[in-house]
Amino acid sequence: MEQSEAIRIDGITKKFGDFVAVDNIDLEVSSGEFFSLLGPSGCGKTTMLRMLAGFEVPTSGSIVLNGEPVENVPPHKRNVNMVFQSYALFDHLDVQDNIAFGLKRRKVAKEEIGRRVGDALELVDLSTRATARPNELSGGQRQRVALARALVNKPQVLLLDEPLGALDLKLRRQMQVELKAIQREVGITFVYVTHDQEEALSMSDRIAVMSAGRVIQCASPEEVYEHPSEEFVAGFIGISNLLQGKVESRGQVRVGDVCLPVPDLDDSYSVGDSVQIAVRPEKVAVDEIDKPAYKIVADMFTVQGEIESMVYLGVGNQLTLRLSNGGRLVALEQATYRVQSHDQWKIGQPVKVGWHPEHCMVLK
Ligand SMILES: Nc1ncnc2c1ncn2[C@@H]1O[C@H](COP(=O)(O)OP(=O)(O)OP(=O)(O)O)[C@@H](O)[C@H]1O
Ligand SMILES: [Mg+2]
Structure with a gap:
């Protein structure tokens, strides 16, 4: 499929009085893309959508x-x-009339309305709840009506503002x-x-991670997870172990009294530069000391430590490890x-801790 451009945003800023809610954002979204704006409360996500929809006028920049420019x-x-x-459904209208509302207002022919509403319901x-009232539906069903009501208009772009926010986790x-x-x-x-x-x-093809009105990183889910550009992204998307160090030599970073191999370290860093490194907890392997290696493999970097605490998560354990150099790491053990698990960790138990050097992410 040819990827044409559905949305182009150039240098868009929105101020409310002196407060900058959206700060000079550039974005392009391809036709047919599932594009997400992800960020904490108040970072400007809804304001971005409202400007795209035309409910809010940008202070500067273009959409x-x-x-077609839409100023x-x-x-x-x-x-x-x-x-x-x-969901903003009309409680006095049944499901099919809720969905048909926009088409009727635009005076679309009756037959066509019937066909399009039928398609959207399917x-x-x-389809079996066409004559139900919104108050007879579950939260998930109401959300689907809201979705059908938007899709029936065949928009080129659909803007969804936390559409699943009101649903419980399982339904979500x-x-x-x-x-x-x-x-x-x-x-x-x-x-x-x-x-x-x-x-x-x-869900996304690409994610724009936002903070305080700005896009910090815009990339595929794999990219933002595996190569977060900054500490904010690393911390917001999953938990990370953050290590402060100094460049020792090419591809080597000193953290406390250990020297870590960090292949991700590029030429822009010089010896002595401060760097911040992140390692995801699920990339950290833990083995019993004095026993044959079970999770740690040959090309991993290893250090010694002990189990400081453990949280049972059902799907695994979250271990906090105190390393022999005094540092701490969190490991997520699936x-x-x-059948025979050896994961009966005891607090204070000495362990070997390892990870692949490629899993050390350098943050800006
Ligand atoms: N009409 C307004 N007048 C003044 N300030 C506003 C207005 N609308 C939004 N803001 C401010 O702009 C900032 C961004 O708001 P926005 O609603 O875009 O955040 P959000 O990322 O959608 O947050 P949430 O996740 O809580 O919905 C907030 O600090 C908010 O208080
Ligand atoms: Mg919002």
Whole structure:
């Protein structure tokens, strides 16, 4: 499929009085892409969507939707729809009339309305609930009606503002899968706002990680997870062990009294520079000392330490390790399929700790 540009945002800024809510953001979103804005509360996500929808006028910068500058285009003339966190359904209308609402207002022919509403109901798997009222539906079903009501207009871009925020965790995970499948099926460009990192990682083609009105990193889920550009991204997307060190030589960083191999360290660093390194807890392997290696393999970097604390997570254990040089690391140890587990760790037990040098991420 040819990737054309659905959205181009150039140097967009939004101020409320003196407060800068969105600070000089540039972004491009391809046609058919599932693009997420991820960041903590108040970082400017909703403001970005509202500017794309036309509900908010940028203080400066430009927005081009499907090749057309939209500065002077009112919301209802943009080929864009927005799905809000609160479903905003009409309680006095049944499901099919909620979905048909926009089409009726635009005076689309009756037959066509019937056909399109039928298609939309099928798409969100609610054909059997067409005549139900919103208050007879579950949260997940209401959210699907809200989605159908937006999709029935066939927008080129769908803006979704934390659409699953009101759902409990299990339904949320289920709706993530459904929403992603629907997006694939209809091929509409989605701009999806969330502050849930797992949601963004599992659904998106690309993620823009935002903080205080700015985009800190914009890349694929794998890239932001495996190569976070800054401490903020490393910390916001999953937990990370952060190590402060100094460049010892090419590819080597001294942290306390140990020298770590760090292949990720590029030529822009000089000997003596301070650097910050992150290692994901699930990349840290822990083995009993004086026993044959079980998880640590030959090309890992290893240090000695002891178990300081342990949290049982069901799917595994989260271990806090005190290293022989005084540092601390968190390791996430997955439960395995092996019957005989040796993961009966005791507090204070001496251990070997290892990781692949490639898993040391250098942060800016
Ligand atoms: N109309 C407004 N007037 C003044 N300040 C505003 C207005 N709208 C938003 N803000 C401020 O701009 C900042 C960004 O708000 P925004 O709603 O975009 O955040 P958000 O990332 O969507 O947060 P959340 O995850 O909590 O929904 C916030 O500090 C907010 O208080
Ligand atoms: Mg918001």
